[in-house]
Amino acid sequence: MRALLIGAGSRGDFQPMLALAVAMRGAGHTVTLLGSPVFQGEAEAFGIPFGPCGRDVQALLAETRQRTRTPLGFVRTLNSIIDSEFELQVAHTEARIHGVDLVVGGGATMAAHLLADAAGVPYRYIGYTPQILPSSHHPMMMVPLTRSPRWLNRLLWWSSKTFYNRLLDTLYNAHRTRRGLPRDEDIFGSIFPRQKALLACDPELLPAPPDLAGVPQVGSFALPDDRPLPSDLEAFLAAGPPPLYVGFGSMPDGDPGKTTRLVHEAASKAGVRLLLSSGWSGLGGGDLGLSVHGVGPVSHGLLFPRLAGAVHHGGAGTTAASARAGIPQLLVPHAFDQFMFAHHVHQRGLGPRPVPKGALTVERLAEGLRALASDGAMRERARSAGESIRSREPLRAAVSWLEGALDVSTGLRARSG
Numbered sequence: 001m002r003a004l005l006i007g008a009g010s011r012g013d014f015q016p017m018l019a020l021a022v023a024m025r026g027a028g029h030t031v032t033l034l035g036s037p038v039f040q041g042e043a044e045a046f047g048i049p050f051g052p053c054g055r056d057v058q059a060l061l062a063e064t065r066q067r068t069r070t071p072l073g074f075v076r077t078l079n080s081i082i083d084s085e086f087e088l089q090v091a092h093t094e095a096r097i098h099g100v101d102l103v104v105g106g107g108a109t110m111a112a113h114l115l116a117d118a119a120g121v122p123y124r125y126i127g128y129t130p131q132i133l134p135s136s137h138h139p140m141m142m143v144p145l146t147r148s149p150r151w152l153n154r155l156l157w158w159s160s161k162t163f164y165n166r167l168l169d170t171l172y173n174a175h176r177t178r179r180g181l182p183r184d185e186d187i188f189g190s191i192f193p194r195q196k197a198l199l200a201c202d203p204e205l206l207p208a209p210p211d212l213a214g215v216p217q218v219g220s221f222a223l224p225d226d227r228p229l230p231s232d233l234e235a236f237l238a239a240g241p242p243p244l245y246v247g248f249g250s251m252p253d254g255d256p257g258k259t260t261r262l263v264h265e266a267a268s269k270a271g272v273r274l275l276l277s278s279g280w281s282g283l284g285g286g287d288l289g290l291s292v293h294g295v296g297p298v299s300h301g302l303l304f305p306r307l308a309g310a311v312h313h314g315g316a317g318t319t320a321a322s323a324r325a326g327i328p329q330l331l332v333p334h335a336f337d338q339f340m341f342a343h344h345v346h347q348r349g350l351g352p353r354p355v356p357k358g359a360l361t362v363e364r365l366a367e368g369l370r371a372l373a374s375d376g377a378m379r380e381r382a383r384s385a386g387e388s389i390r391s392r393e394p395l396r397a398a399v400s401w402l403e404g405a406l407d408v409s410t411g412l413r414a415r416s417g
Contacts, residue, residue: 001029001406004100006109007039008054008089010061010250012317013107014039016128016200019223020104021048023395024402032096045227053092053109054085058280061252075142075335083171086110090175097121102406105191106200113190114172118179124405125197126398128220128316129337130208133194134161137209141336146343161188198401200394201316204385205323206344216401219394220320225299233275233303236293240273242308243293244372247277251313251334251357256281259360266365267292272373275307300325309372309379311365314338314354319345326386328378330368332357349381 003024007017014035021031025048033043034053043050060081089111097103103116106126116123127133131141136150140160148156165187173183184190199208199217208217229237237243246263253259260276260283267274274292276284284294300318304310304325312318314331319341322329331342331354342354352371355364371378 001102001403002100003029003031003102003104003402004034004093004096004112005031005104005106006034006053006089006093006112007106008035008110009108010036010057010315011039012128012249012315014042015223015317016126016221017104017106018043018046018048019221019395020106020126020200020398022046022224023221023399027399027403029399032100034092034096051092051096054088055081058250061250061280079167082110082167086168086171090115102402104402110168110191111175113193114175114179114181114184117176117181122405123193123196124402125191125193127192127197127199128201129340130199130201130206130212130215130217131337131340132192133197133212133215135209135211137211138340141340144333144335144339146340161186164188196405198398200398202320202323202389204348204388205319205350206341216397218397218401219389219392220316220324221395221398222301222321222324225301227299227302229298229302230295233293233295233298236273236275237306242306243273243275244369245275245277245304245307245310245312246283247275247295247311247318248279248281248283248313248332248334248357249277249315249318250280251315253281253283256283257285260284260286262360262362262365264288264292265362266369269362269366270369270373272308272369274369275303309351309369311368311372313357314341314345316341320389323350323382323385324389326383328352328372328375328382330354330372332360348385349378350385351378351382 005017005021007014021033024031032049034051036057037052038056038058040050093111093115097115097119103112103121103123105112113123131138134157136153139145139148139153139156143156168187172187197215199215200221202219275295276292277295278284300321304321307327309328310322311330314333329351331345333339333342334357345351346353352368
């Protein structure tokens with residue numbers, strides 16, 4: 001099989017597709033991976049052929065940092081660039097689609113379905129959260145609600161789909177017309193196709209609701225990254241008891257210096273050793289003292305099992321990595337499905353009550369750090385959940401599912417011929 005994988009968006013959108021690309025190559029398939037240009041080095045480190053898809057998402061978030069400080073600001077910013085991002089994705093994907101047998105989208109992929117249709121190639125979508133698909137049990141992931149009634153969820157999905165269908169209609173259908181395809185009246189449903197989707201998230205964290213029972217949920221994808229940790233990090237880990245981790249991934253921060261001081265003071269109040277991840281907002285820097293150590297991008301698979309707990313933004317990837325490692329986690333949601341992950345982690349007793357980024361204070365963070373370090377029952381639940389998650393083989397299941405999709409498509413073409 002010659003497969004084109006597309007993981008448009010931030011690291012949390014790209015890295016699962018990189019893990020899938022590595023697994024597909026291991027199963028004997030030829031894979032090309034597209035993503036934000038900032039991740040070219042990540043793909044090359046694993047020997048996966050790479051091409052750009054869309055804008056440099058790190059540069060975009062840096063440019064719009066002040067406008068993306070709230071969930072609503074994040075959504076407004078994304079809506080303002082959706083047309084230009086769509087056009088870039090069309091151009092970048094079309095340049096790579098010739099000769100492939102299967103197209104697989106993940107994350108914020110918007111144009112792949114249209115181009116696969118035009119090329120007569122089967123398309124499948126990988127979702128990292130059930131919230132990417134319509135359900136009466138949850139709102140669209142752009143809406144930071146976690147316990148809304150089912151009637152409201154239905155209304156929110158109807159209004160959200162209507163909005164995005166209208167927003168993309170002219171541009172999307174113009175591309176379909178130029179390629180001899182009929183109009184698409186449900187653009188959102190084509191970009192995120194329920195009948196062609198697989199959920200790469202763990203039911204221990206966020207199970208698919210009953211009305212999505214037909215969508216396979218195989219568990220989160222872990223990138224097999226065994227690159228050693230930096231020597232200074234190893235020295236810090238060896239110098240005392242397992243530390244806690246604080247990091248907010250690719251989320252922007254309007255004042256990273258202020259957030260760094262807040263985290264440092266909270267660690268001092270809680271009396272804990274702590275790793276502070278710089279992330280894309282540039283936390284850390286300066287003199288952090290002996291009990292706080294700054295860290296850049298490292299393998300979560302190697303680091304997290306050696307921690308006492310993690311504080312993070314609640315992105316699907318970091319939430320899954322923490323759960324897989326069997327450590328408790330305090331979520332500080334910024335936007336999107338992070339609020340739903342935060343709610344479910346707390347409801348399942350795998351972490352303290354979440355604190356949205358806008359409500360984060362020294363006192364609240366210190367309280368959460370103390371809970372992560374000392375709550376034995378929480379730690380035991382996290383350990384048990386980690387064992388359950390590690391017992392599955394989600395990448396093997398996903399590769400088999402994709403092979404089955406190609407077999408079905410090949411059989412249909414043979415019968416129609």
